[in-house]
Amino acid sequence: MAGQMAGQPIFILREGSQRTKGRDAQSNNIMAAKAVAEAVRTTLGPKGMDKMLVDSLGDVVITNDGATILKEMDIEHPAAKMIVEVSKTQDDEVGDGTTTAAVIAGELLKKAEELIEQDVHPTIIASGYRLASERAADILQTLSKKVTINDEAILLNIAGTAMTGKGAEATKDVLSRIAVSAIKSIVDTTDGKNKVEMDNINVEKKVGARIEESELITGMIIDKERVHSNMPKKVVNAKIALINIAIELKETEVDAEISITSPDQLQSFLDQEEKMIRSIVEKIVASGATVVFCQKGIDDMAQHFLSKSGIFAVRRVKKSDMQKLARATGGRLITNLDEITAEDLGKAQLVEEKKVGGDEMTFITGCENPKAVSILLRGGTEHVIDNIERALHDALRVVGVAIEDETLVAGGGSPEVELALRLYEYAATLSGREQLAVKAFSEALEIIPRTLAENAGLDPIDKLMELRAHHEKGSKTAGLNVYTGEIIDMWEAGVVEPLRVKTQAINAAAESAVMILRIDDIIASTRAPAGPSGADMMPNMPPGMGGMGME
Known part of the structure; x- marks a missing residue:
């Protein structure tokens, strides 16, 4: 990108930067977003297929979950990443409907592209989409039912x-x-x-x-076994100490040297160590604890003393599990063994070790909370x-x-068909070009029932017509039974989902579509600085020196 001034070109962007403007930028973005939506489309619905994802390390993930698929796919294109974000937000908010959200977003953009080709300005499409998504939320509210x-x-x-x-x-x-x-x-x-x-x-x-x-x-299950085989396998009415620090002797902070000149001295040194560990264990016993969960390690000597006292101990418990244990048993996490008291202990009716699938696991049941x-x-x-x-x-x-x-809507594509019809009616009440955008929005929602039919091997157009006919006659919860291909009442069939799944999916899809539509200029700078790259300079470097920007 260069400006001309007194015959001298002025470079504003770094050499090698790419810039896409106007229509090209929009169609480039829309194409990328559509490709992502297309990737998850075949997984939608009961008859959807799964994807197998293999990462760079060769780990295999087989899944049908939109969010997981998009997360595992290594997506480069900036606009495509926005569609991934839609399904990620959907997953964080409600946990389901991730594929639906991505597919609707892709379809909204596809419809927008057709409008742009008819010279409808992207801002008008954007404002039409906003109107439609607000209206959709209101309509969904009327379709919802209560649940307790x-x-x-x-x-x-x-x-x-x-x-x-x-x-x-x-x-x-x-x-x-x-x-x-x-x-x-x-x-x-x-x-x-x-x-x-x-x-x-x-x-x-x-x-x-x-x-x-x-x-x-x-209660809680912890994928660990007790540290010593002499410990009891089962403790009834357990008093549980949750210890955050290692049960062992503290190393000295300062580099201390102990010079030992005779065997007696060595013996007394070892005796002293044993005594110190014994006193640590005695503090635990004195508190009344019968079970110990330790986040760090437990010294061999300490294990011996603990098992002699009949205490069930588990070491190296995950931090998150320690926190859950504290919540479940009402115990406090102990970071200083000198101050351990009976009040700090959690309670459970039973702590026992059981074999599950060849591995020992610890079960803590009958908890306080x-x-x-x-x-x-x-x-x-x-x-x-x-x-x-x-x-x-x-x-x-x-x-x-x-x-x-406490609010639900029917599933099986029924809310989308109903919304499409209602939004189509709503579009007719608008004057101005937004009408076209609202109409496009209503058509885009039909991608859900169409895809459900397609994935089940049914004729999408026939099924969509049948669905529309049912909804026009007033059966608002008519949806597609993908197993038989019949149009049935989804509410009676028990195909229901929370209202938030739908509102969130449509909202997130509309917002990201609007965001992508409003972009008319993509300026992508190159990764490496012009001139020799860090990698080219590496061979001439003296040993021990990192390359450029490499730590």
Whole structure:
């Protein structure tokens, strides 16, 4: 990019920078965003297929979850990254509907491109899209129904809908039941508002056994065994010390040298060490603790003394698990062993070590505060369990959101068809070119039912026409049964999801589409400075010197 001044070119951008302007910039961005949406489109719905992602280290992830796919794909293009963000936000907010959000965003941009070609200005499209998404939120509100924490059957349906198509169909019932029970047991109600804190659910995975054998444990599971085989395997009415520091002798801070000249001195030195460790263990015993969870290591000598005192001890427990233990048992994390008292201890009815899938695990049940629960997931192979875990995560989040918001809409493409019709009617009431954008928005939403039909091997156009006909006759919850190809009432069929899944997906999609549309100039600077790059200069460097910018 050079300006001309007195015959002298002036360079404003660094050499090698690329600049795309106007229409080119828009179509370039839209193309990239559409490509990303297309990548996840085939995973939508119960009949959606999975993706296999292999990263640079050769790790394999097999998943149907939009957010996971987009996160694992190494995406370069800046506009494409925005679509990834849409599904990431969706995942953070509600945990499900990630594919829906990305697909709608892609389709909104595709429709916008057609309008730009008809010379509708991007700002007009943007304001039309905004109007439409606000209107969509209002319409969705009218389609929603109430649910409470006691509607067990509906909550199970919500969990089931979230897991459908994610490789968990066969075991949907078992997992839905686990998800609903887990969420129900950790709900906090303050001022009549329900709050669900996902951190209170701990998911442990163990290969071996069938998925059906997964279970919910009201308490904590820690994937560790006791440190010494002489310790009891089972402690009833446990008093639990949660220790943050290593149970061993402290090293001296200063470099101290101990010179030992005779065997007696060595012996007395060792005796002294033993005495010090014994006194540490005695402090723990004196506090009344019968179980010790230590975040760091436990010295061999200390293990011996602990097992002599009949204490069940586990070492190197993850920090996050320590915090969950503190919450579940009502204990305090102890950082100074000199000051350990009976008040600091947590309580549990039972702490025991059990063998699960060939490994020993520690179960802490009957806790003071049952607001912490654990789910033990089983499955044939690593990949199966990982996939099930992702499906379960979505189900947990969605049930949590449903209990928090207490509002649901039907699934199966029915809200999208209804919205498309209502927005089409709304477009007719507008004068000005925004009308075209609102119309485009309404058509874009139909991508969801179309894709559901397509992924199930049905004719998308026929099915869409049938759906529209049903909705025009006033059946607002008519959706597509992808197994039979019939149009049925989704509400009765139990295909339901929280309202927030839909509003968030449409909102996020509209906002990111608007953001991408408003860009008319892309200025990309080159990575390396002009001239020889750091890598070219490397060979001539004296040994021991890093290359440019390399630490």
